[in-house]
Structures are given as C-alpha cells and as structure tokens.
Amino acid sequence: MTATVDAPRARFARKPAELLKAYLGLVKPRVIELLLVTTIPAMLLAERGIPSPVLVLATLLGGTMAAGSANALNCVADADIDQVMKRTRARPLVRHTVSNRHALVFGIALGAGSFLVLWVSANLLAAALAVATILFYVFVYTLVLKRRTAQNIVWGGAAGCMPVVIGWAGVTGGIDWPALVMFGVVFFWTPPHTWSLAMKYKDDYERAGVPMLPVVAEPAAVSRQIVVFTWLMVVWTLLLVPATGWLYAVFAAATGAWFLVLAHRLHAQVKRGVPAKPMRLFHLSNTYLMLVFVALAVDSALGLPVLGWPW
Template identity: 65%
Template sequence: MTPRIERGRSVLRAYVSLTKTRIIEQLLVVTVPAMFLAGRRTGGGHLPSVWLLIATLVGGAVAAASAHALNCVVDADIDAKMKRTQARPLAQAQVPKAHALVFGLVLGALSALWLGLTTNWLAAALSVTAIAFYVLVYTLLLKRRTSQNIVWGGAAGCMPVVIGWAAVTGRVDWPAFVMFGVIFFWTPPHFWALAMRYRDDYAAAGVPMLPVVAPPAQVSIRIVVYSWLMAAWSLLLVPVTSWVYAAVAVLAGGWFVVMAHRLHATVRAGGEARPMRLFHLSNTYLCGLFITVAVDAALGLPVLGWPF
C-alpha cells in the first residue's frame, strides 16, 4: 500500500471517528420502534414502508453525525485532557478544526434536505432543532457551566423517536412524547454512572458533571430518583401497546430500579461502587424496551387501552 493511500485511509478514519458511530447505532435503535408504533397505531394501521424506514434512518444517522462532529469541534480542548477521549481526531490534531466545522455543518444541511425531500419537512425541522440544541444548548451553554448539563442537554438525544414518529405521520402525537420522556429520564442514570467511573477525567477537564461536584451518595440517590421516574414513565405507553410491552416494562423497569438502589446502598455504606454495571445495564434496558415496542407493533397485538 502506497503512503498516499495509507494517508487517505487515515484521514477517512479520522472523519468517520468524528461522527461517533457507536452512539449513532443506539439512536437508530429507538427510531425504528417509534416508527413501527406510529404506523401501526396512528398512521393507518400499517407498518412504515422499507423505503421510509431507510430514508429516515439515513437522515437521522447523518443528523447525529453532524451533531457529534460539531460537538468534537467545541470540545477539542477538553477531549485532549480526558483519558477517555484523548484519541479523538481533534484531540490528536488529525483533522483541522476548520475542516471539522465545515464537515459538521455540511452533514447537518444534507440531513435536513434529505429528510425534507424523502419524508416530510416536519421531520427535517426537528432534526435541525436536535442538532442546534445539542451543540448550542448542551455543548456550548450547559456542559461547562452546570451539573445539570446532562439532564437538560440530554433532551437532544431524545429527539430520534419524535423525528421517526413525524416521518411516519407528519405530526407529533402523545406517544412520541412518552417515548421522548423515557429516554429523557433514562439519560441521567446512564451518564452519571459513566461519570462516576470517569470522575477524575471530568474533573481534570473542568467539566462539572454531577459526580465531580457532589458527594457520591448524593449522585447515587439522584440516580435512584431518575430510575424510578423512568420506570414509571415507561408505563404511560401501555394504552397503545399490548400485555407484552406492559410485562417487559414492569419487569425491566423493576430490575433497573433494584440495581440503582443496590448502587446507592453500596455507596452509602462506603463500599466499592461499580457504576459501570448500571451503565451497561442502562444500554440493555433501553434497547430491550424499544425492541419490545417494535415487536409489539409488528405483531399487531391488541392494545390494552386506557384503564378508565
């Protein structure tokens, strides 16, 4: 392999790394179930077409890539200080910041145009809103200023379900907001568990994540509170799903709450906390819950409806 080809491949890998593809995968996992539920319950009783699914996923992936690339531009200085992020392209000066900025902006414009032309302009507008919120509100305004950064800034990560719903129906109905809320309440336990593990990293970078500025017991009790809110909120989706979803939501939510309480009990007793267990469990929980939504909608099982 010639040096020129090798350099080209290295540059390509750097640009791909800017998009944080592993996070994109998780965002797409929640989009498809939202689209299935939208089509089955409020979009005429049919699952969305394969083309609509592909178009929405492509647009959503490019929008997420845009937000992540722009986030890397803003956070290049603190990424260089954190062991967990030191290998990122801008932290290693593998890509000029100006080029990364243009790359992120172009991706954002392309995602909006693609979604507008292939789905509808509401979905496109929501994707632009998500990008702007993630970059301007979370990354620029909140992240370095408040320990509530991930609580409110995490709203950007909830947008894929709303975008997917809008792509199918052309509007946003209440089940989309319920799914938005599940991810919203899931985000603090997910990221605070990670931040407990990498507390020193965030402290070195001057990022006031809650585990940096609050005692461990205060962090763990807030994780418990948000875990309860998440589990309870997930039950609001029961009226448009079947007993299958209801059973999974109760069991999986209960499991998560129990594990959150165990973490808090260990921290309060002064034992060795293992927050990454809850972090990995949070990924399993979210994927499992939304996969159940997709299966429930795909099978067209009878809905439980309102209990009154």
C-alpha cells in the same frame, strides 16, 4: 488551571483508510446506536405495523447524518476539553488526524444533508426537528450547559431524545402523545446512564473543568439522584402501555423492575462505603433501553391489540 494529558500525536491523515477512520471518529458511531435503537420502534408504533421500508431507511439515514453532524460539531467545540481527558484523548481532533476547519465543514455539511434527506423522503417537520436537535445540542448543551451547570446532562440530554420524535413525525407528519412519552423515557434514562459513567471518570471531568454531578456532589447524592431518575424512567415507560399491547407492557414492567434493583443496589453500596461498580449500571442501562424499545418494536410490528386506557 486545568492540567493537560499527553495525547498521542499524529499527522493529518492522508490515506483513504486513515481518513475514513478519522471521520468515523468524529461522528461517534457508538453514540449513534441510540438512534437506531429508538427510531425504528417509534416508527413502528406510529404505524402500528410496518411502515414503508424506504421511509424507514431514509429516516435512519437522515437521522444518522443529523446525529453525526451534532457529534462532529461537538468535537470541534470540545477540542480543548477532549485534550485534557484521558477518556477522549484519542479523538481525531486531539490526535490531529483531521483539522478543526475540516471537521467544522464536515459537521455543517452533514447537517445540511440530513435536512434535505428528511425533507425529500419524509416531510418538512421531521427535517426541521433534526436541524433543531443539532442546534440545541451544539449551542445549548455543548457551549452553554456542559461547562456551567451540574444539570447539564439533564436538560442537554433532551437532544438525545429527539430521534423518537423525528421517527414519529416521519410516519405521521405530526407529534402525538406517544411520541412525547417515548421522548420522556429517553429523557429520564439519560441521567442514570451518564452519571454512572461520570462516577467512573470523575477525575477526568474534574481535570477538564466540566461540572458533572459526580464532580460537584458527594457519591451518595449522585447515586440517590440515579435512583430518583430511574423511578421516573420506569414509571414513564408504563405511560406508553395504553398505546401498546400486552407484550410491551410485560417487558416494560419486568425490565423496569430489573433496572430499579440495579440502581438501588448501587446506591446501597455507595452509602455503605463499599466498592461500587457504576460502570456495570452504565453498560446494563444500554441493554435495558434496547430491551424496552425492541419489545415496543415487536409489539407494534405484530399489531397486537392495543390495551387502551383503563377507563
């Protein structure tokens, strides 16, 4: 039986400022930052230059609405979990500032709106990919994987990789190999990013009955997996080099080496039994992803000569 954590109680929000804060809490703006960090560089690479600003803004709007929809529906599905976790007990549905029914309607409306925005401003493929991402995140990750397997974030994290594919499709109307490589970069980045957070909040996940890897495995096994996925991520970033210029290649190699040092350092600390700081890796993983994709964006915007394949 899961224990409960006393959450702050609040009445349903009535004032406009309260409502705005509550609904912003449902869409999880900080999570959506990943969308902005990855979508724009993907569009710049697809154009190998600067695409239409109207298309970029519309794609970001539609993508933000899709991500907000997935997050709001996730809040509805995970309301019972959020209530027993200290890290999430201030969310709107736990504080009762928004009803579950209103959150459900809000999430569905955002999803429908994202489809229309992307269809009208970009193309049907981008719109369909956005809806598929919402459905995958809610029905595959949240309702099935999250509560049943320690591999939840590995496969469920695929939803967070889709903004790069949607951005690419918005510009080209198709899906080409660079889009799949960018998908892989975020895919392999997600486990080290999330597991380092879960190491810190292991007790929270255990209390909620969520089998995150740090809950079901020894710390050394978790840090070892972080190292493995970090290597896969860094190698995957280099697969994009033939479609980019020297600027991206240099930054991908340098920042990748930096992240590998951090991952190996965490693993060494865990193995020695000395106090480790997984949250340091968690926060720096955001910086790493930003640097890689900003380098990709600048490289593409400048239209630097493509290095091409070495043969």
